[in-house]
Amino acid sequence: MKKIMVVDDEPDIRASVKTILEKKGYKVVTAISGDDCLKQLKKEKPDLILMDIMMPGTPTREVVKKIKDIKISFLSVVRTSEAEKEELMKQSNIVDFIQKPFDIDELIKRVNKILKD
Amino acid sequence: MDVLEKLSENKTTLLIIPSEEYNSFIVGIAKQVSKNKVIYVTLNKTYESLKEIFNKKGVNTEKMFFIDAISKTIKKTPDQTPDCYFINSPGALTDLSLIISKLLDEPFDYLLFDSLTNLTIYEKKTPVAKFLAGLVNKIEESKIRALFYALNVGQQDELIKECEMFVDEVVDLSKTI
Numbered sequence: 001m002k003k004i005m006v007v008d009d010e011p012d013i014r015a016s017v018k019t020i021l022e023k024k025g026y027k028v029v030t031a032i033s034g035d036d037c038l039k040q041l042k043k044e045k046p047d048l049i050l051m052d053i054m055m056p057g058t059p060t061r062e063v064v065k066k067i068k069d070i071k072i073s074f075l076s077v078v079r080t081s082e083a084e085k086e087e088l089m090k091q092s093n094i095v096d097f098i099q100k101p102f103d104i105d106e107l108i109k110r111v112n113k114i115l116k117d
Numbered sequence: 118m119d120v121l122e123k124l125s126e127n128k129t130t131l132l133i134i135p136s137e138e139y140n141s142f143i144v145g146i147a148k149q150v151s152k153n154k155v156i157y158v159t160l161n162k163t164y165e166s167l168k169e170i171f172n173k174k175g176v177n178t179e180k181m182f183f184i185d186a187i188s189k190t191i192k193k194t195p196d197q198t199p200d201c202y203f204i205n206s207p208g209a210l211t212d213l214s215l216i217i218s219k220l221l222d223e224p225f226d227y228l229l230f231d232s233l234t235n236l237t238i239y240e241k242k243t244p245v246a247k248f249l250a251g252l253v254n255k256i257e258e259s260k261i262r263a264l265f266y267a268l269n270v271g272q273q274d275e276l277i278k279e280c281e282m283f284v285d286e287v288v289d290l291s292k293t294i
Contacts, residue, residue: 009238053190053191054187054190054191054207054238055238056208056238056239059189059190059191059205059206060190060191061190061191061192061193077161078161078162078163078187078191079161079162079163079166079167079170080162080163080165080166080191081163081165081166081168081169082169083165084163084165084166084188084191084192087192088191088192
């Protein structure tokens, strides 16, 4: 069973994404911040991390630098330009950029695609 | 809403914007004030994306100076460009306050603060309200008039209640449209 870590400071988002993905057969763990994510990665080895781009604590750009060999998809309420999005996607393990608010079906489709590749 | 009229009536206004129409409102307001010198504080869009949106919608940004608290959280960014100052994060309230205070001495007409809602991701509502109170005091002593944005999402009610006592007027756009 593929494992996904949902990293978001908003409890509603963590809970709803967890429920949605568990219904689709994924094992889901959650973290409340980038720092919590890094702490949990010492014992968890997810196949994909869905990470909010704007959270309290260590900036996301610093957190992703410390994560090796795990695919990361940004969940972003922050609006970026197309050029910035492309720049962010150039980072080695960043595989997708999902703009909030997202459509549930679209989220599932994109997660399925990432984990199939 | 005639923003310029509202700004002429008050030194500081808290504008509560319906979340579903937020983007069209911020573009409309920016368009109305764009003939004047404006400080635009962005806490939810990067400077680049804001300029992209404004240019696409025909908002003239030549007289705008931006304070961007987002870009540095997601990418390597210089401290300053000719029309933007980048701060580390929306939670860096001291830095934010310092740079705004510095700009209040410059010949700007308006300050658009977009938005108080985003500050609550990093800070509890009381520090946000205190930050606003301090900023409003500084604005009162300057020539600038300010418009603070907040979203009308349910969990923001308490923030709005905490903040409304510090500004001259609260305008709830969901009740005026």
